[in-house]
Amino acid sequence: MPAFLSRLHVGRLAVVMTLVASVGVTWAISASAHVAYDGSGRFRHQSHSRNLFFWNTVTSDRWWQQTRDAQIHWDTVMQPALQFNTASSVASSTIHAVDGNYGQTGYIGFADGWGYHAGHGHMQLNDYYGRGQPDAYLQKVSCHEMGHFAGLAHSSDATDCMVSGSDFDSQLIGSSHAQQMRNTWNSTGH
Amino acid sequence: MGEPGETEAGIPTQRITLVAEERWFGSIPSRFTVFKTGSDSRWIEDDPPYKPGETYALYLTERDDGAYLPVAPDGRVKIVDGKAEPLIPGPVAEEIEGDSAESLENQSTTAQGDQ
Numbered sequence: 001m002p003a004f005l006s007r008l009h010v011g012r013l014a015v016v017m018t019l020v021a022s023v024g025v026t027w028a029i030s031a032s033a034h035v036a037y038d039g040s041g042r043f044r045h046q047s048h049s050r051n052l053f054f055w056n057t058v059t060s061d062r063w064w065q066q067t068r069d070a071q072i073h074w075d076t077v078m079q080p081a082l083q084f085n086t087a088s089s090v091a092s093s094t095i096h097a098v099d100g101n102y103g104q105t106g107y108i109g110f111a112d113g114w115g116y117h118a119g120h121g122h123m124q125l126n127d128y129y130g131r132g133q134p135d136a137y138l139q140k141v142s143c144h145e146m147g148h149f150a151g152l153a154h155s156s157d158a159t160d161c162m163v164s165g166s167d168f169d170s171q172l173i174g175s176s177h178a179q180q181m182r183n184t185w186n187s188t189g190h
Numbered sequence: 191m192g193e194p195g196e197t198e199a200g201i202p203t204q205r206i207t208l209v210a211e212e213r214w215f216g217s218i219p220s221r222f223t224v225f226k227t228g229s230d231s232r233w234i235e236d237d238p239p240y241k242p243g244e245t246y247a248l249y250l251t252e253r254d255d256g257a258y259l260p261v262a263p264d265g266r267v268k269i270v271d272g273k274a275e276p277l278i279p280g281p282v283a284e285e286i287e288g289d290s291a292e293s294l295e296n297q298s299t300t301a302q303g304d305q
Contacts (some may be wrong), residue, residue: 104253105227106202106260107234112201124201153233156279164236164263164278 037146048187052085052149055093063125063142064097066135070171074150077178081185082150095149097142099125108133109141111148121149140171147173151180202229205257206240208248214298218250221251225257236278237263245269247294267294 054071057107058064075084087093108129112122123145144159155162158176173181204226210218214266230239232248240246250258260266268275269291276283286294 061205081249104225104259105201106225106263107227110234148235154279156281156283158281163280 033128050081051085052095052146053085053087053093054095054097054146055087055090056097056127057090058097058099060099060125060127060130062135063127063130063138066138067097067123067125067142070139070146073139073143073172074146077173077175078150078182078185079181084146094120095123095146096120097123097125099127099130101127103128109145111145123149136171137168139170143173151182152177201227202232203222203227204229204239208240211245212295214247214295216250223257224248224250225253225255225259234263238277247274247291 038045056067056071058067071084071086073097074082078084102124103126105126105128107112108126110122110124110126112124123142125138125141125145130141140161144164147162152162154164155177157163157177158169159172160177161168161172162174162177170189206224206226206233208222208224210220210222224240226237226240228234228237228239233239245268247267247269248258249261249267251261252258264276264278264280266277267286268277272291274286274289274291274294281288289297
């Protein structure tokens with residue numbers, strides 16, 4: 001099997017391959033202002049803070065532990081430029097982690113909010129896809145979504161948790177990416 | 191969206207009608223529906239809205255409700271002038287960027303034989 005198809009895990013899923021054209025949106029089932037990306041497809045860049053406050057109400061023991069580990073990892077690698085603190089309440093939090101069985105949505109993790117360290121957003125972790133996944137993958141997802149709240153877009157580096165898609169080699173932020181983040185924060189304050 | 195315990199209810203989603211021009215393997219209706227998180231104005235990074243007239247190679251799995259989803263975020267590959275233009279950066283994109291649709295089809299057919 002070609003490597004890229006192995007990366008898509010084609011071999012263990014029921015897959016249809018199709019070349020598609022003539023696309024038409026027929027209807028939307030809901031609408032909300034609270035989605036991570038605006039019309040440019042990127043996070044909105046709002047105000048800045050060196051402190052992110054994390055509130056974890058994840059109910060799954062495995063998700064909870066992996067989000068906790070991801071928070072500690074982010075806090076460790078970003079010090080002193082950026083801190084990932086534990087909030088004292090949901091009201092004071094900037095990242096609120098929740099989980100649930102959200103069904104076949106196509107995402108396992110979702111940074112739903114304002115991004116770029118402003119306001120308050122939700123890190124949604126989808127138990128539908130999380131069940132049966134190894135701890136390393138759950139931590140990678142947690143690390144990835146926290147990275148969005150820290151202001152990062154996707155990475156093409158599979159050794160960096162900000163890589164999107166189905167393939168990853170590390171559940172942690174890449175060292176060069178972390179250094180770049182620290183330098184940016186230290187030089188600009190945001 | 192409210193506070194803890196909320197579901198995905200506040201997140202916009204779409205059901206999009208697509209027409210299959212070619213089936214590389216597996217069965218699918220000639221017109222089918224893709225479920226997508228996001229809307230025409232807000233979407234998940236690297237997963238922009240579909241637009242009429244675009245062509246994609248899609249690696250799909252079926253949902254319980256009969257709609258389809260890409261098997262992974264990088265299972266949606268845009269085809270421009272007959273060449274693959276992956277939407278999401280990463281290992282999959284690096285492997286297939288610029289490949290012809292015919293090459294993708296051949297690789298997919300090979301994969302079918304491997305299963």
